[in-house]
Amino acid sequence: MRVPYDEMVAVFKRVLLKYGMREDKADRAAHLFADASRDGVYTHGLNRFPRYIEYIEAGAIDLDAEPELVQQFGAIARYDGHKGPGNLNAEICAQKAMELADQYGIGCVALGHTNHWLRPGSYGIQAAEKGYIAILWTNTTPNLPAWGGKEPKLGNNPIVFAVPSRQGVVLLDAAMSMFSYGKIESYMRAGKELPVDGGFDSNGNITRNAAEIFKTSQALPIGFWKGSGMSLMLDLIVSTLSGGFTVREVGTVPLESELCQMFLMIRTDIFGDQETMLDKIDATLADMKTATPMKEGVAVRWPGEGMKRVRAESMELGVLVDDEIWNKVLAM
């Protein structure tokens, strides 16, 4: 089923208001959810909305809390998220990092004690559309085994890179597991096999079976030991700089709360050659598309390229929804 974008925003907002969110905040949160689904990131749009409400009901999200500046040294600042809504906290801290970048060329905000930021790409897109380069990441609950071990000791810690281009935002939004749990869940729901190996089954064998991986919680890191190592580094950096919880510590709280996020922003206009920069980026994107396709007729795509098409389709025909989840939200 497809739902008009404005209707989707209105429904999310109505539910958030009902659960006690302040009007301006409910409006922003509703847009962030709807934008994710509109752009094709269903796992962190509508599909995740019911869990957001559950977290509010459970008291894991404090609706009234806002990020607070704890300490600052030059271009880097530590914020305490006070368990506020993760998407709103993240949006505010991304903005603070851009303000630091305005002053120092580069700005860094490390946010601790916050909640899931929903769609990571949201804050990268906002920054790149304003001309910043963004590097952002979050830690998560333990959901990824360290390479060589069985129990999940690491998080899949998604990282976002966003760079402006004349053809739209070049956007990479990648978890350190081959597939995020949202993705694994949606393959499981659809009864489909993953397109490449995604984790371990209960016998310790590498598998594409989404349901098995969901059961073992043993997702495969990208590049085996490399993604495992990268996940560790991202966690150590963000948790120590923010003064928040490490993945290990997040694992000790009942819900996936107490997360940390990193917001690195860099201005692209400080060296006075923004047009040359954009030329370079365009030339690279164009060059990638000249490669002989692996699958005949399927040209190479740069990350973020598909988003514009999905967005246009959503705005024209309505946003694609999972009927069951949409009806669940309508009934809230």
Place this chain on the structure above:
Amino acid sequence: MRVPYDEMVAVFKRVLLKYGMREDKADRAAHLFADASRDGVYTHGLNRFPRYIEYIEAGAIDLDAEPELVQQFGAIARYDGHKGPGNLNAEICAQKAMELADQYGIGCVALGHTNHWLRPGSYGIQAAEKGYIAILWTNTTPNLPAWGGKEPKLGNNPIVFAVPSRQGVVLLDAAMSMFSYGKIESYMRAGKELPVDGGFDSNGNITRNAAEIFKTSQALPIGFWKGSGMSLMLDLIVSTLSGGFTVREVGTVPLESELCQMFLMIRTDIFGDQETMLDKIDATLADMKTATPMKEGVAVRWPGEGMKRVRAESMELGVLVDDEIWNKVLAM
């Protein structure tokens, strides 16, 4: 064969002096090469030394050039490497980024027009040993196909994360290809199969055959489309900020010269809780090691953990060398 560390440094230095490098620079470069082999990174130590000399002979490395500050805005600076020796340029720029971090908490140097920096981890170790968090990366010549295409349009663009810990530097040094070309080459030399899939053979099938991948130049990105995307982002960021060459442009020059490197340094003492930070890091490293091993008796290792053992062994028994390459260098 094993060679005493001091002898190795002396031999490298003698050859560099013979080729016209200034005494203090030859001393630093010789140490950086010997340190890489000493720590077990043979591909970027002794094994790469002959190519460094070839580059000097070909004029691709200008022995007298030094990185020059072109522009600075707050905590971010652009340097021109003037085609100086890549390892020395990188060491200087890492130092400059630490100085910016001293002042602003975070410091960023984007270096263009430089050469291969040899072992990427060197500059991360130096920084973390002084208490900084380091995030560093380089671009390379086109050596990695963008996901979905055949010809190499991307670089494998190694990235380094280094974080201090009480147990030594936690160090990740990872190319965006499953295996660096140095690694593929050494498996090929040894006639061994790669431990996991590493690229495409001439029929477009994914393979572990190192010689085939060396032939097709179609290495596999870590995490398939994810590593491909990450490689693109790293290149776009470093080339535009440094004002240097993109991977595509590097592909237009005869040797792998004209590279760009990024040096991001963050102080860990600015928020006054360095001991708490180190506690958090220790606890995470210790927790990883409590996981049930995938292979019985082989505990999980954190990135950088093995290095200390290899280093101690090298200092006690001598540095392990490929006899053929060592004799080649001795004859220089």
